[in-house]
Amino acid sequence: MSDALIDLFAEVLQVDAAELSDDTSPDNLRQWDSLAAMHLVAAIEEKFSTRLSTKEIMKMSTIGLARETLKGKDIDV
């Protein structure tokens, strides 16, 4: 089943979506470097039409935490 958030991460990080899970983080995925993280924030904000605060960005240290943060903003991911 397609997962919009995983697909977005896969597209920005240029990796296969199958390599990603909610546990994926900058610590275990080399492609998720600081430049990619900046593009990720921009892509998430654009795709889900939202604005992330610094605190929310700090929380999003894994895909799972990004999902949790977006859900907290009533975004269905």
Add this chain to the structure above:
Amino acid sequence: MNFQYDSYAYFFDLLAFAPVLLLLYFSTSSPRLRRLAMTASGMYLMSFIAPRLVLFYLVFWLLVFFVHRCAFTEEGGRRPWLRGARRFLARFSIVLFALPLLLWKIYGNGFTLIFTAQGNELLSLFSTKLWELDMARSVVIPLGLSFTTFRALDLVIKTYLGKIENLRLDEVLFYGFFPPVQVFGPIIEYEDVARQDHNPDAALFLYGLLRVTGGFLKVFVAAAFMHPHVAFPAAPAALPVWVLWLKLLGYYLYLYLNFSGYSDVAVGASALFGFRIKENFNFPLWQTNIQDYWNSWHMSLTHWARRNVYVPAGGYRAETQYLAIFCTMMVIALWHKLTPACFIYGLYHGGLMAGYRHLSEARDGAAEGKTPLWRRPAAGRALTYLAVSVSLPLIFIPESQLLPYYAALLGMGR
């Protein structure tokens, strides 16, 4: 005055004490008792350096626990002063926990002397025996303060973010006094040691032994052998330029062997107890650009700085990313020493990182073409090695000797 502590001693104490600690730790499967055994052992090992350190860190981690449990909660009961105190602590806890480190970095030996005298006097209030023991110990720098500060700040910030909640006192103390890392790092995160209910399998235990052995070999054989050959010379102008360069390039290798050796011992010792703490180095000398270098050298510090400085400073926003890079590199630089030379070190590496980021973004937007020479792996490795090596004297040479050293390196001032 030199109040440095012989870092070898702590690791030999840890090694000598490890069989007792392993026996204590694995004699029970209760996480609570295991935490107690480990915390008591951490305190015991630290008391060998000086009992005043145990008292200081105990108070420090009790405050961390209080902030973790109380400061960020919305509950305040009926007492307004308590709500006010909580708000105050929440707002100023970062400053509070960074303060001892800042005072030490600013006042150096003055702080060490006051810390020693006051710590010793405070101990006398609790126990004459401890006071006597402490009196017999040397005046030493507050060992482990940097790593303790970073671990504490990480926990407090994660509490603020809601990532870690409701730890018990013994869990916070266990994190604070975890023996393999309490004095020389790496900077672990609470999640690295959050579970104390599992045992290492044979493979992990053997891996731990090998890492400890390898680490000791790196530090006490390879690095110890190299040091006299690559140490910065007292009279650089008296040596040929090529010898100075060779020593400088060798010093970087020596530094890697020495520092990563200690990290290997910490990673290995943690594995013996079933903990897989994160690596601190990932072949930094083999990296092809400055960004990869910083992602592979003292990774526990750079990852800490990314989480707690780079991101809040706006690193994930296009308009503030360069400011965040400079802020982050400055924190890493000034962590070494609060000196103009380290400020220059921060500016230098901030500039390199910003330059590399700019080139990377420009390349991402450009059409595919011939790879420029500086982006080829071999050239990238050589340039990165050189760029890092030439910045090391800024940290490791006394400031008064810096200009003559760099002049001699360029063949001037002879």
